[in-house]
Amino acid sequence: MTRADEVSFVQPLDQFARWVSQRRPLEWVLSMLKYLPMSTTTSEELLWRFARTGDPEIDARQERILEVLLSANPRMKQRLVxxxxxxxxxxxxxxxxxxxxxxxxxxxxxxxxxxxxxxxxxxxxxxxxxxxxxxxxxxxxxx
Missing domain, CATH: 1.20.5 (Single alpha-helices involved in coiled-coils or other helix-helix interfaces)
Structure with missing residues (x-):
């Protein structure tokens, strides 16, 4: 696949990712980020949307997701440690x-x-x- 093919393939995914991230739960969007190829800019933008919200229930769910992700990826956990x-x-x-x-x-x-x-x-x-x-x-x- 040429660079032009990659760009033409990724741009629609970026647009879709931005659109769907407003309409799906956090877990779904994280799964999308894991499996769909998209630009680094878009994936970073979507990840930053999950920063602390100030809502204790949402923050607790985000912390739980992070715990699961870190337990599933021991190398990343060790790197952070x-x-x-x-x-x-x-x-x-x-x-x-x-x-x-x-x-x-x-x-x-x-x-x-x-x-x-x-x-x-x-x-x-x-x-x-x-x-x-x-x-x-x-x-x-x-x-």
């Missing part, structure tokens, strides 16, 4: 770095704070922590 662990380690490394700098009475500027918050590399945060133990200034610690 691993990402959560990494984010926790990054948060702890940032907090530890700040404690060391505060203990050493090295004041952070807003730029320094943003740089620490923006760092998503655990090795860099650990290096900064080690440097902060003996650095004479914040710029020296964060080099």
């Amino acid at each position: 691993d990402e959560g662990r990494l984010e926790g380690r990054l948060d702890e490394a940032r907090a530890t770095l700040r404690r060391v700098l505060a203990h050493r009475q090295l004041a952070l500027t807003s730029e320094d704070e943003a740089r620490i918050d923006g760092c998503a590399d655990l090795a860099t945060l650990e290096r900064w922590h080690d440097q902060a133990l003996t650095a004479a200034s914040v710029p020296q610690a964060l080099r």
